[in-house]
Amino acid sequence: MALIVTTCPHCLSEKMTMNCIGGRGIGSMVANLLFECGGCRLPVAAQAIDHGQRANNIAGLNLNLSDEKHVQIAVWPQLTMSSAPKHVPPRVAAVYISALNSTRKASDADEGARHVAGLALGKALEMGLRAYDPTVKGMLAARITALAKQGKLPGDLADWCQQLRAIRNEATHEDDALSMEDLDNFAKAIETIFMHLFTMPGMLLELQGKQVP
Known part of the structure; x- marks a missing residue:
């Protein structure tokens, strides 16, 4: 199954492995995928463009979404860093x-x-x-x-x-x-x-x- 290793945008756990819990192929190379953080268990959505594999066969996907050489990916929600109000010492x-x-x-x-x-x-x-x-x-x-x-x-x-x-x-x-x-x-x-x-x-x-x- 597809997985992603990244910083969770919810709980900020770094290098968190997230397994795919669902998805749907769009055409022959694009897939909308839903992942679950292994820490906080909150969902992370992604869209992957796989070169050479059948995105319309979700059960057969074996995408390494951390490998930018093979997959272009957008992830939601995007990671935002915490910040303090302006001019706080x-x-x-x-x-x-x-x-x-x-x-x-x-x-x-x-x-x-x-x-x-x-x-x-x-x-x-x-x-x-x-x-x-x-x-x-x-x-x-x-x-x-x-x-x-x-x-x-x-x-x-x-x-x-x-x-x-x-x-x-x-x-x-x-x-x-x-x-x-x-x-x-x-x-x-x-x-x-x-x-x-x-x-x-x-x-x-x-x-x-x-x-x-």
Whole structure:
């Protein structure tokens, strides 16, 4: 059967062997194929153009879709790399991206991976708030309160940060890991906060012709 060895666009597992679980030939040389990631079990679709074999006989296909000399291939979904919002400090961005990748690699069936992802997202939030104003000291709750009192965090955003802090504490101290839905919402919330703290001020400086620190 056909197979492909590639990085999974869902869970980011590298050099993952994906076996073909179905397909249909189009004409004599083109085949639409469906693969399953050996890690996360999510589907990956591909269209292959095989030179010299009968694509209309799916059961008889023996395509090495990793061999570009024999097969032209398009794969969906395309692999996209995680990224941080613009103007987030490099160290914070690196931790945030690593946390996003941990979230993408997690699954409902893997509680350990979900636990790691929750811890990583909490670390990214904490580092982001520390980088925003290094002069504010104390535990995360105290820093959020201080930033709000100084007018550096709007009230609604400060309340949201406190809610995320509670989620971080749950990820750190509770036995049960966060669900995939909670992890996805956690990541999206951090992205929104980083855009407020770093992206929008940086864009304003750019519009004013000033250098972004």
